Amino acid sequence: MDFKIQQRVALVCGAGSGLGQAIALSLAQEGVKVAVTGRNPEKLARTVALIRQQGGEAHAWGLDLAQPEQFDEVIGAIRQHWGDIDILVNNSGGPPPAQAAGTDAAVWQQQFSLMVASLIQLTDKLLPAMRSRGWGRIITTTSSGVVAPIPNLALSNALRMSLLGWSKTLASEVAADGVTVNVMVPGRIATARVGELDAIKAKRENSSAEAVAEKSRQTIPAGRYGEPQEYGATAAFLASQPASYITGAVIRVDGGLIGSI
Template sequence: MTTALVGGASAGLGAAIAERLAADGNDLLLWSRSTERLDPIAATLHARHGVKVHTVAADAADPTAAATVADRAEELFGGVDICVLNAGGPPPATADKTNADDWRKALQLLTITPIDLATRLLPGMRERGHGRIVAVLSSGVREPLPNLTYSNSGRAALAAWIKTAGREVAADGVTVNGVVPGRIDTDRVAQLDAAAAKRTGTDEASVRAASIATIPAGRYGDPQEFAAVVGFLAGPTSSYVTASLLSCDGGLMRSMT
């Protein structure tokens, strides 16, 4: 039985990823800020897939989060095979409206906590000769998004870490990759659409329609479609894919890299 850690697992992409990894037969430790939100998901996944599913609360914007999660995983499993780096997004802000306090929080959330967590797990993975680190990124790492200054910047740093760390551990059977969502239909995307509607003085349905018009597939993605890509990178058949950023975006991004 392999073991997996999934962050931001109480909703959206993280919940879909947890379901995918449970269906693939992994025992899980799910984390987000609230075990109240996680526990019903854990019970459902256990009932549906027969795997053991544990939960722990930690706030990725708090500098102690990585230690809390890694220590609990060590107690439960003794070693983690798969770690999905995911949590919530930072608040929207244009570049002229950022401030030092919010930069610290955003970089802790998007960059330092995921890197800290992965860094705690990598030595065990390398020793055992097997491991999978998969980070949820954003299209902003390829094509910076308007009004998402914190997200564009913090995730770009995480993407650079993925490219660096993936090469360092490749010979030890450990892969480190990122998945780049375009627009996948979750609460977060609905909130961003609502914020854009408020900012531009229009309604949410018009923002969504305009956004969909830019996606060649003609729709937002389903979280399960995104989770399938993470499941591939977390599974045994992706053994020669590392230090890569894979898009799941219905053709949205034009960038060649």
């Protein structure tokens, strides 16, 4: 299938590793010019190198979602380099494990600013140009905790859930302008972040990370963790022209893990 997004410009947040990197690679494979953004210059450079090795076009810009004052400068630099941004991938790092009860209010506020408010602000800066051109894609990656809350990840469960309400509302506001707005929900994807969570759980249960992973695999109908490129390919499809009638959706990429309908 021809995704018909060659020469489009994408800004991918958190593209130095994990799901963000996987999405950046998949978009580049479709001929998209990818602005690889994040906080770690070495990781960003590796993503750019991987894209260029596969014949794609990418450039790295440092962008810390905790510092929204950087947004205008980075967006301006991308526009000067390639033109207006057509595809935005909202992808923030996961918060620390926390209980729902007893977590300090300052931590809630800090994580809300980083995980929610910053993504909304970044989106608002790109939407006017998308709407005026009659084409745009907003893709926000979250967590399976927005559908089935994950124990000891109260910050992630609660704050990422707010992104679903925002995304669904925004989708209805901009659909007539040719802009789609969708959310992706990963299951157990084999990234470093999932490995860290398995290790934390293993320590808490006096077990090993591999034992935790094996127990987790037994709960997944597909019988395995997902590959990052499978997640990235789903994002590339949502960014495509053939997916122009998909908006306001929550797309699960979970191997059947989430049991609810």
